[in-house]
Amino acid sequence: MTDEASMLEIGPDRSLLLVDDDEVFLRRLAKAMEKRGFDVETADTVAVGCVLARSRPPAYAVVDLRLEDGNGLDVVEVLRTSRPDCRVVVLTGYGAIASAVAAVKIGATDYLSKPADAADVTHALLAGPDELPPPPENPMSADRVRWEHIQRVYELCDRNVSETARRLNMHRRTLQRILAKRSPR
Structure with a gap:
């Protein structure tokens, strides 16, 4: 353009x-x-x-x-x-x-x-309302998709680590380590 x-x-x-x-x-x-x-x-x-x-x-x-x-x-x-x-x-x-x-x-x-x-x-x-964005040149990796899902649940739980860990059926410390890291590519 x-x-x-x-x-x-x-x-x-x-x-x-x-x-x-x-x-x-x-x-x-x-x-x-x-x-x-x-x-x-x-x-x-x-x-x-x-x-x-x-x-x-x-x-x-x-x-x-x-x-x-x-x-x-x-x-x-x-x-x-x-x-x-x-x-x-x-x-x-x-x-x-x-x-x-x-x-x-x-x-x-x-x-x-x-x-x-x-x-x-x-x-x-x-962009017009019916205009779709182009497909991504570099789609998300499986690690990135997992990280995005964890972030989504974390936001839905109002950034409460214990509640997020419970909903994801994961240990709280494991979740804390994941949240402390940068997002994967």
Whole structure:
């Protein structure tokens, strides 16, 4: 998708809210999205993101899931209330399936795992509702699928290790060791 083609698809309201607490990533993405024709506003906390979402609801938004002062899904909820037609993409460095499901249930248009570049974000923001994403070039390994399932159950148990271990029929210490490790590729 060329920059010119994406500009034609943006529409009359080019407002875009970016919410992320990674300052370098936020600046880089803001600059790239401005080059693609968006009118960008940035926020680095849930609180600032919610204020901007209420005062000047954007047509588009990209929200990081985990921010220093809370959960990015709170910003998504405010966006849904303030402007129901806002197209929201949730970004996260924690690629858990449970988080993706929660984001879409609350009203996110799409969900991308970091690192996502400006082209991925633009495509997700402007994709039609019936447009399916391309199949992954590198599908998840069996270890990754197992890790994603454990993360999903852990989130469903409100991050309670003992309850998660009980539901997975696994020893609590084993689960703690798995949760302490980085996700497999």
